[in-house]
Amino acid sequence: MSSRRKDRENPVAVRTAPRRGVIVVLAAVLMIVMMGFIALSVDVGYMFTMQSQLQRSVDAAALAGAGSLIEGEDVATAQVHEYLTHNPVGLQWKEFTDGDTAGNVDLFLTKYGDGLNLSIGDWNATTAQVEAVDDSPSTVSVRMTYQNMPFFFGHLLGRDSFDITAESIATYQSRDIMLVLDLSGSMNDDSEFNAISKLGFEHVYTNGQQMYADLGYPVYGDLTFDPQYAKAQGATPVSEGQAKTSVTYRGPSVVASSDKGISKVSVRTSSGSTYNYYPGGATSYTANPNQEVRYVWITSGKNADNSDQVHSFDFDGNRVSTIRNALGLNNVAYPYPQGSWNDYINYCLGTGQNNNAGYRYRFGYFNWINYLLERRYSYNATPDLWKVSAQPVTAVKNSVDLFIHFMQEGDGRDRVGLAVYNAPDGNGLLESTLTDNLGFIMAQSRQRQAGHYHNYTNIGGGMTVAREELQARARVGAVKMMVLLTDGQANWVNGGVNSGAAKQYVLDEAYLCAENHIKILTISLGAGADKALMDEVAQITNGVHFNVPGGQTVAEYTEDLTNIFRQVAGHRPLKLVK
Incomplete structure (x- = not known):
């Protein structure tokens, strides 16, 4: 059969050939449209990417500027310019890869400054x-526009560039x-005689001279600054x-003196033994029985009847009275509400810090x-002690002063309150409510002393x-x-000494602070502080723990505290409001 005959018998085959050509044409047209959409999506995506980059850039610039406002508007403005320069949009980074920062900022402002508000x-x-x-601004607004940002394919659609603003x-x-x-009694420790082994005699002695000057160089009887033996x-x-x-009187020895020759010196000691010495007519003789002396008899001179004159000295039942009279304190009123000259004399005669410093039996x-x-140490006992430069409490006061001064340089919107531990009942005490009268906080802090109300350490009570x-x-x-400082271990809670419960009280308070969005910055001062506890408190509240190591000189830990308080005062919490 011929092909023509087959075609007449199969009309469908005759009509399918033209349809294949239409699909090819349609596919070509659709590919062109699809490429247009791809080009459009690329350019739209690019626009959104550039917009995001610009928003991040102005966010960073605004935050940097606001964070620098405390240093002045010029510094804040410079920070905005620098952050915009270092966070360019699109391909602009290529323009600022060479040269110094100042030159790049100048180049940026020359090219893009018109778009900055x-x-x-x-x-x-x-x-x-x-x-x-007029002064002390707190906010920085940055509005940046980039004009004529190039499209990749926009010219195909009749649009070569676009503008973005953020x-x-x-x-x-x-x-x-x-x-x-912390106002516990241990805040005096670095000024007491026990600190000699840690900080050296010169430190404690010089600090003592300064404290004597702080008290106004008082004069009582025949006392001198350097402790001397009493001469009855x-x-x-x-x-x-x-x-x-x-x-x-030197305790286990005595020096007997006379304006005439001494023929005999007899001493009775604390053991009841009597020792006789024969100076051979010398006018001064040291009797050293190596036991605490209670009575002394000196044979020297002649009475009117030519008998030997015997002089007696009572360092037993009347020892304190004898020494007080020797020091010229018999008719001198003790200057403070608690304590007495008799108590002071007994303190010098006993063992303890005075003995460790080599001043036992001296006054x-x-x-x-x-x-x-x-x-x-308490305010009720010695109200003037807040005036003296006892350490480390004075280093804390000085650092608080610096902290307040630094905050006063800000915009005046911060408020500070003062809490201390312990109160007279052993709990925490609110010394000052939150106030913008920062000078009052300095005065309150300055007029407190170690052991002001209570000797123990109730950290949780202060919190x-x-x-x-x-x-x-x-x-x-x-x-x-909250800025929490301690130099010791929590040891007081619920009216008594209980170290374990006192420590748990601190942790319980830390969790309560965290629940109430209160960040705690902790400072542990010296070797005796519970650094682990302070670190845990800071972690619970997302705060920071600062440690001032023990065994430092006053100058060293004063510098450390100063740097810490400067950091706290200088940290300005920032937020984007738009």
């Missing part, structure tokens, strides 16, 4: 606007900060042959000050009153912070 002022949350202020407003938040200070005077001669004698302002720091103050009076939009 920078304003500095205060954020008004009600109007959602940045308002100009705006960011950053402000730093006001802070409500509670300082929680014998009876005044009533006839020409009688002698004028004295005994310098002077140096060990009188140590007596105050060790035995009569409790600080937390309650922040919960009750912190402002809604303010960052709530």
